Amino acid sequence: MTTKTDEFADHLLQAALGTIEILAIHLGDRLGWYRALAEQGPAGPAELAVRAGGAERYAREWLEQQAAAGILEVAPDGRFALPPGVAEVLTDRSSLAYLAPLARMLAAAATQLPALENAYRTGGGVGWAAFGTDMRESQADMNRPWFEHALPDALAGVPDLDALLRRPGARIADVGCGGGWSAIALAGAYPEATVEGVDIDAPSIELARRNAAGLGDRVTFRRRNAAGLGDRVTFRCGDAAGLGAGRYDAVFAFECVHDMPRPVDTLAAARRALVPGGAVVVMDEAVGDAFTPDADELERLMYGFSLLICLPDGMSEQPSAATGTVMRPGTLRRYAEEAGFTGVDVLPISDFGFWRFYRLRL
Structure with a gap:
């Protein structure tokens, strides 16, 4: 040999x-x-x-x-x-090093290998709902520590965005909120704001409501009460088209744009939903600017997620942009410009897990 x-x-x-x-x-x-x-x-x-x-x-x-x-x-x-x-x-579900959900996520993907093989042969897809509870909960559980412990300080480090979110009566939309931890963290960090989480997956919305109520989780219940969330965070099943026009000071999309079959439509709806001077912020995977062979571990991991989960999910509804997890900055910039934005800025937020933050310029 x-x-x-x-x-x-x-x-x-x-x-x-x-x-x-x-x-x-x-x-x-x-x-x-x-x-x-x-x-x-x-x-x-x-x-x-x-x-x-x-x-x-x-x-x-x-x-x-x-x-x-x-x-x-x-x-x-x-x-x-x-x-x-x-x-x-x-x-330790509160630790930034908590990775047990990664195993659960990959196991959930493995159970769908026959469906994935068929999708690869036919050009079809495997929708998020098909991956089941383990997939839904694992993504929420793995992202939770970063939203709870790192997101408030990360946003506070961007002064103009932080000031926008601290406006008395500020309204924030969290599109593709999943299990709700991002919306809960935003409401906790900005006590003058109300946050509406939106997701097309009905079981995810139910999970988000349970998480916000602290059901089955004494730590979350204590934090929720301490933060005074009350009714300032709500969740509904739907898409960005239901946000309405001129209602929100900020619209966030955490780790979801690359999954969407029609991301341009979502970003255009987010733009329409803003009040004058508002902001659209996208958090997505911190992949490189361009494809290279023999890539680093982050790129390899993201391609794994894309092959097994995100690309099939995005292609489960047609027509589809078929983005996949490895959404390069240039791809998001193109989507944003097609949605009516003038450009995209990378926010000065570093060392935030696998992710990069973008602000879309109006």
Whole structure:
């Protein structure tokens, strides 16, 4: 075999090991086994099954696999322990390092491989609803820490935008709000404002309403009351066309424009919805300006999301711009200009996860 053959064979083997670990993490996350280890300490198979449920024999295989992969540690008494740093990544829903939902998202995509294959053959799509609850909740859960802990300071660092959002009685629209954490964060950061979250996916709107009410989440309930959200954040099922004209001081679109079959229509509706002097802000993936082979890990990850989730979702409704996750800045600029904006500025917000913030010029 050639050196290149050996290298790629090893590359594929490492990818297979990573896939196995992602799916095993998904199982441990959904079964509650990581949380049981994080909250109650080391356990053997029988203890883990008693604490969190599940079959002891499967628990033993999973614990051993996790230790073989270097995720769990084995204590001197033979029980399995979850190290604190790993526990933060897999169980701490408030941490910016929380990535367990990534495994859940990829597992949800994997269940749709037959439908994805058909879409690839026919040019059709696989809509967001087809991916189910795991996909919907995983995206909300993975973005939540960034919206809760980083978004207020990020926006405060853009003085003119921050001043706009602090206007007494300011009205903010959050288009494509998903599980609602972005709208909740905006309402918490700007106590004089009201925020309306809009999404075409009815189950996402129901999830957003539950999240805003803090149902099943004592931490969210306390934060909601402390922030005085009251009725200042609301959610409705619909699209940007329902925003109306001249009603909002700001319209946000967080990580959703690349999914839309007709992004120009959405951006044009957002523009019409503004009061004089208002702002449209788009947060989307921080990909490079142009395609390059042998790309960095961020580009590879975004292409993965696009192949399995976002491009098929965007193509599930026709006609479609078929953007995909890897929406280059030039693509957004073109969409914005076709929607009637004069240009696009990149906001001075850095180190914000996978994302970049754009302000569309009126």
